[in-house]
Amino acid sequence: METKKELVVPAIENGTVIDHIPTELVYQVIHILGLENYKDEVLIGNYLKSGKLGRKGIIKIKNKHFTKEDVSKVALVAPFVTIITIQDYQVKEKFATEIPDHIENFVICANPKCITNAEAVPTKFDVVDKDNLKLRCHYCEKFTTKETIHFKL
Amino acid sequence: MSTLKGRNLISITDFSKEEYIEVLDIAEGFEQNPKQRILSDKVVATLFFEPSTRTRLSFESAANQLGARIIGFSDPGGTSVQKGESLHDTIVMVSSYADLIVMRNPKEGSSRYASEVATVPVINAGDGANQHPTQCMLDLYSIRKTQGTLDNLNIALVGDLKYGRTVHSLVQAMCNFNATFHLVSPTELKLPSSVKASIKDAGLKYYQYTDIRSIVPLADIIYMTRVQRERFPDPLEYERVKDSCILTADMLEGCKPTMRVLHPLPRVNEITTDVDKTPYAYYFRQAQNGVYVRQALMAAILGAK
Numbered sequence: 001m002e003t004k005k006e007l008v009v010p011a012i013e014n015g016t017v018i019d020h021i022p023t024e025l026v027y028q029v030i031h032i033l034g035l036e037n038y039k040d041e042v043l044i045g046n047y048l049k050s051g052k053l054g055r056k057g058i059i060k061i062k063n064k065h066f067t068k069e070d071v072s073k074v075a076l077v078a079p080f081v082t083i084i085t086i087q088d089y090q091v092k093e094k095f096a097t098e099i100p101d102h103i104e105n106f107v108i109c110a111n112p113k114c115i116t117n118a119e120a121v122p123t124k125f126d127v128v129d130k131d132n133l134k135l136r137c138h139y140c141e142k143f144t145t146k147e148t149i150h151f152k153l
Numbered sequence: 154m155s156t157l158k159g160r161n162l163i164s165i166t167d168f169s170k171e172e173y174i175e176v177l178d179i180a181e182g183f184e185q186n187p188k189q190r191i192l193s194d195k196v197v198a199t200l201f202f203e204p205s206t207r208t209r210l211s212f213e214s215a216a217n218q219l220g221a222r223i224i225g226f227s228d229p230g231g232t233s234v235q236k237g238e239s240l241h242d243t244i245v246m247v248s249s250y251a252d253l254i255v256m257r258n259p260k261e262g263s264s265r266y267a268s269e270v271a272t273v274p275v276i277n278a279g280d281g282a283n284q285h286p287t288q289c290m291l292d293l294y295s296i297r298k299t300q301g302t303l304d305n306l307n308i309a310l311v312g313d314l315k316y317g318r319t320v321h322s323l324v325q326a327m328c329n330f331n332a333t334f335h336l337v338s339p340t341e342l343k344l345p346s347s348v349k350a351s352i353k354d355a356g357l358k359y360y361q362y363t364d365i366r367s368i369v370p371l372a373d374i375i376y377m378t379r380v381q382r383e384r385f386p387d388p389l390e391y392e393r394v395k396d397s398c399i400l401t402a403d404m405l406e407g408c409k410p411t412m413r414v415l416h417p418l419p420r421v422n423e424i425t426t427d428v429d430k431t432p433y434a435y436y437f438r439q440a441q442n443g444v445y446v447r448q449a450l451m452a453a454i455l456g457a458k
Binding site: 111113 | 164239240241258259260261262263265266280281282283284347
């Protein structure tokens, strides 16, 4: 358990914390959320000791409040991490991410012949297999998988 | 009036089993009496972003026989599309000119997108390698017409089962009718596992073969498709397998007397011309049935049936 005294990554007054990130996925989470261009404090810790994972990553983002789309993005890159909303240094909300049933806009269809890759059409997918990450395109009906997934950034 | 009024037909899964049957029943009426001018106050737009002979002529013949006016193009050359107009803008514009849009476009998913943008119904006349639902409907019509039923049939599918979209759609549709599937193809062109999974999910059976002769005595329908040279990365591999899926008249000895051979056409050499003279050849009638099925779809979607 972390206590305030032992915090390796300092607390934030307001914003969002992504905790229990598998160490190899920390930078992918940063990338999918576009945090490279975020104009406020982002505190990143990796390879921190964790009772649950052995080693883990944590990202604290000051003054950012997640949209549903942000949560979906994180879930696709790193399922089962913990998202914590912070207000006045207190935990306001805490939940584990879960891959949603439907995904809109931020995933690119892996089929180069799909209309969404030819015109400015927002992508839409049904998630047909959450364990192996398999998405079916609403338009071309082809599958995008863990191996072929790319994100609009 | 049909429940299909105002609906789009983009993918074969858009209609229920009952709705397929409804379309086939309406099509039967058009076969009896094809010239019914029930759409004389309607305009049908046929937008063909890539060339097609059979499908376009079949739709236009169907619309003509119903008395509808036809606008559109058979090739995007010379249209605003060539000037760089987006599909979105083309469809929005055409929606204001026509009561129904029939569209073929090489981009996969383009018809679904068009149906979301259009203010009038859209019928997909082929979106790349994705869907061609009216072909599937006319295949169902031909099967029912020749067998008297769609239920409990032995359907043999021969040729390119990997890339052939008509095969995939037909399998999906026939899964509603307790079919048994006999799959004949070169090893390189077997039915994809996702399509096989839909057979299993429906609780049905399929058997795989590499030689047509094995399925001749069993089949109610032999559905032939073309094995295309361009599907093979290695030309030698194509040469090795190209003749394994050719149907000749002498191979049909011992078939059921009611068995019929279907093919979405165009044929190249996979059905030899001596089969044409046998009572089992049905592929040209099958193409003719496409007109009745397209009449039925247009009439039902425009609320005239």
